[in-house]
Each structure stands twice: as C-alpha cells, then as structure tokens.
Amino acid sequence: MPVDLDPSRFDFLDIEHRADGVSIVTLNRPEKRNALNIATIEELVEFFSLAPRVGVKAVVLAGAGNHFCAGLDLIEHHDADRSPADFMHVCLRWHEAFNKMEYGGVPVIAALQGAVVGGGLELASSAHIRVMDSSTYFALPEGQRGLFTGGGATIRVAQLVGKARMIDMMLTGRVHQGQPACDLGLAQYMETTRPSFDKALELAQQAAENLPLTNFAICSAISHVQNMSSFDAAYAESVVAGVVNTQPAARERLAAFADKSAPRTRPSGG
Numbered sequence: 001m002p003v004d005l006d007p008s009r010f011d012f013l014d015i016e017h018r019a020d021g022v023s024i025v026t027l028n029r030p031e032k033r034n035a036l037n038i039a040t041i042e043e044l045v046e047f048f049s050l051a052p053r054v055g056v057k058a059v060v061l062a063g064a065g066n067h068f069c070a071g072l073d074l075i076e077h078h079d080a081d082r083s084p085a086d087f088m089h090v091c092l093r094w095h096e097a098f099n100k101m102e103y104g105g106v107p108v109i110a111a112l113q114g115a116v117v118g119g120g121l122e123l124a125s126s127a128h129i130r131v132m133d134s135s136t137y138f139a140l141p142e143g144q145r146g147l148f149t150g151g152g153a154t155i156r157v158a159q160l161v162g163k164a165r166m167i168d169m170m171l172t173g174r175v176h177q178g179q180p181a182c183d184l185g186l187a188q189y190m191e192t193t194r195p196s197f198d199k200a201l202e203l204a205q206q207a208a209e210n211l212p213l214t215n216f217a218i219c220s221a222i223s224h225v226q227n228m229s230s231f232d233a234a235y236a237e238s239v240v241a242g243v244v245n246t247q248p249a250a251r252e253r254l255a256a257f258a259d260k261s262a263p264r265t266r267p268s269g270g
C-alpha cells in the first residue's frame with residue numbers, strides 16, 4: 001500500500017489494509033464512545049480523499065468498543081466555546097469528510113454496534129451499506145441537547161427514513177433498534193447471531209471483486225444523479241454507462257457470460 005495511506009500517519013483511526021484490497025477503518029476512541037473530535041474528522045477527510053486514488057477496493061468502517069459512534073465530541077465543543085462562524089467551519093469539514101465517503105467511488109460498508117447517534121448516524125448514513133446487529137440503536141439526541149444536526153442528517157437521514165420520521169427522532173429523542181430499525185431503512189442488513197462486523201467484512205470482500213470502475217460509478221454516480229433533474233440525470237447516466245459498460249475488463253466478463261462460464265443471477269437455492 002502506498003506510503004500516503006500508511007496507518008502510522010493516523011492517530012484516531014485504526015487502519016488495516018488487507019491483501020484482498022479491503023481496508024478496515026476503525027474509529028479508535030472507545031473510551032469516548034468514538035465521539036468525533038475535529039482531529040478525527042480531519043483524518044476521515046485524509047483517508048477518504050486518498051483511498052480512491054491508491055487502489056483501496058472497499059472499506060469496512062467500524063467503531064472500537066461497544067459503540068459505533070456517539071456523534072459530535074460534546075466536551076471539545078463545550079471547551080472550545082465556538083462562535084457561529086467557527087462551528088459553521090467545523091460542519092463544513094464534516095461535510096467534506098462525509099462527501100468524500102459518499103461520492104468517492106470506493107464502497108464503504110459500515111459495521112454498526114451499540115450507539116449510532118447524532119453525528120454517528122450522520123457518519124453511518126454516508127456509507128453505501130449499513131449492517132446492524134442486535135446491540136445497535138439509532139437516535140438523534142440533538143433536539144434534547146439544545147443542538148441541531150450539522151453533518152448532513154437533514155439530507156441523508158431524511159432520505160433514509162423520510163422527513164416525518166427524522167423530525168420525530170429529533171423532537172422526541174425516539175430510539176430505533178432491532179429489525180424495525182432495519183425495516184425503516186436505517187440499515188440494509190440485520191445480524192442476529194454474530195457481530196455486524198463479520199457481515200460487513202463479507203459484503204466488502206464481495207464488493208471488492210467488482211471492477212473498480214464499475215464500483216466507482218455505483219458509489220459516486222448514483223449519489224450525484226439524485227441531485228439532478230431527471231432530464232440531466234438521464235444524460236449523466238448515459239455518459240457514465242458509455243464509459244463503464246465498454247471498459248475492456250467488462251468485455252471479458254461479458255464473454256464469460258456468453259460462453260456460459262459466468263455464474264447466472266438466481267435466488268439462493270435456485
């Protein structure tokens with residue numbers, strides 16, 4: 001792995017580059033429930049800015065300890081006594097990090113356990129796939145704390161669960177957990193007998209087998225297209241498909257389909 005993503009450069013993220021191209025990125029302040037201080041946000045910007053350019057094929061994003069992430073570091077925020085402009089700039093750095101994740105073109109699979117709350121849910125909702133387990137719970141406690149979301153929840157959480165549910169979560173502090181939380185769209189997978197991490201790693205390995213250019217399109221174009229009019233979206237989709245669907249490596253996969261050596265798409269057991 002190039003020196004740019006040398007794990008020793010990161011203090012608040014534990015990074016493991018696996019031989020299969022999957023990188024495991026772990027928020028590493030379990031004693032603070034992985035609360036996001038500004039230094040962690042800067043490391044997320046750094047990692048997700050470089051990952052698409054140095055050959056990372058997929059990422060598992062995890063949290064050390066019993067909780068994925070407790071959101072904004074409330075102690076740092078309290079001690080810094082920030083001005084409105086200061087905190088606006090903090091939020092802009094959060095957006096920089098989370099946009100690099102969502103639009104960067106590398107699949108990010110979040111392994112969620114324990115608290116996924118406030119900014120922790122904003123972080124999780126920037127991943128492409130979320131996996132929860134029986135310990136996982138989701139909430140937006142900002143309303144109770146006299147705060148407001150600043151890391152993209154009004155965009156991404158509202159997209160995941162709808163405006164009305166997000167408003168309910170913020171006004172009442174409602175906590176979502178278990179299969180109903182998964183059914184709401186807060187996660188796509190629910191593990192009941194093993195940690196979410198195990199499934200997240202399997203999914204990352206599976207995604208890493210796709211062609212990198214195809215994954216780039218899946219993990220950037222779909223998000224960009226959502227921001228466009230349908231007229232422009234159809235144009236953008238055509239351009240992306242023109243590039244992706246004619247890449248030489250895709251031709252090899254199509255040839256394998258034609259000569260019947262490629263697996264067919266059937267339901268399991270089918």
Ligand code: 1HE
Nearest residue numbers: 031032033035070071072073074075115118119141150151
């Ligand atoms: C923290 C934070 C934090 C824990 N910032 N230090 N987020 C919240 O409102 C969630 C706040 N946290 C909690 O509700 C609870 O800590 C948890 C449910 C996540 C975990 O409970 P528990 O009993 O396991 O831990 P704890 O005893 O509450 O905390 C353990 C330590 O973590 C303690 O530090 P210590 O030095 O006293 O041991 C806590 O202070 C520390 N800790 N959470 C700082 N969030 C861009 S805008 C985003 C808006 C937001 O995200 S608002 C934050 C929403």
